[in-house]
Amino acid sequence: MPKEKGYLQMNERSVAPRMGRQPLTTRAALSHVALQLFLERGFEQTTVDDIATAAGIGRRTLFRYFPSKNDLPWGDFEAELARMRVFLAATDATVSVGDALAAAVIEFNRFPPEEVPYHRERMHLLLNVPALLAHSTLRYAEWRRVVSDFAADRLGVAVDAIEPTVIGWVFLGASLAAYEQWLRTDDSDLIELLESALVLLREGFAPGHSPTVQPGGRA
Template sequence: MQRGPGPSPRTRAGRRRSTTPDHISDVAIDLFTARGFGEVSVDDVAQAAGIARRTLFRYYGSKNALPWGAFDDHLQTLRALLDHVDDAVPLGDALRDALLTFNTFDELETARHRQRMRVILETAELQAYSMTMYAGWRAVIAEFVAERTGTPASALGPQTVAWTMLGVALSAYERWLADDSVSLPQALGDAFDVVRGGFDAAF
């Protein structure tokens, strides 16, 4: 259910649509999908969201941040998932379960998430910024592995697992975006299973 590229319809007099980071990001995703990332300005997004430019910048520091939405909040969710894993659960099982749970969406959310990930993964101008966002995701994984193995998060083992998990996620997302018949959980599970033997052997 995609909005058009123009301004949002005006609300009734005396009422203002509530402004949330998710609403702004959703409006931006619609515009980027319809026009292309490079053809949409911050002013375009603000106008379509029915807010002032300065209000947009209270929520997002740059245009590049808009497709990512409340990603920091999602990282906290991932951290909480891993924090609650029982120590008796093997590392491979813990990482696989967390990966699939973190990337589980209902039907409506899945359609929006597909739009979001297509913008993030297929927009050349976003790739450098995306690496800074991936760093936060890798840090959560590395911290979990470090806790499990009694090593620093900066050590080779936790960092290798973190980078590998990022590769798993990105390859799965690329497959999912390329093939509508493949579900996201299936793509993620299949990608993880390719490398699982290495995790089981090492940890």
């Protein structure tokens, strides 16, 4: 997301004069510096001190921008979630819950072509480094919340009813399955994979009827 303007770019608010001292950097810039280092020498091999030094700030300050090392690769996930919330809220009420969520999932994961390689490396880290993989659960919980809030509203049931909960989990599962697939193969298209996963969801493999999947290899 930070295009290319040196790391310690100013905060957006810095133009309009505020009260106290100006922030030295931004979350986006720090996230970028950290990601760079993680990709170069690995997540575990990079200490928080390394990142702070590379960003030209104090270690203590870094922890005011991000609550933990694990949060660095995520950047501003809150903003992404907000985008998704808005998208869902704007969905026509005649569209089914499933269709609406499928569209939202696709939209949420659409990136401008030039950002794709960057996003790919980021996701590679997030899904392969154990510490990050574990931590991501907390982010996913927020994501699921967005989904199940919408589903609950549309179905007219409580958010903590079982339907919205299952729906949240299942759409997350489909998304992550697509991501795993995307990262496994070199020249695949994330959006296409998401669509495939969502189709599998629609058809409903589970009990009762056998999946509509053509056994490709050996029987």
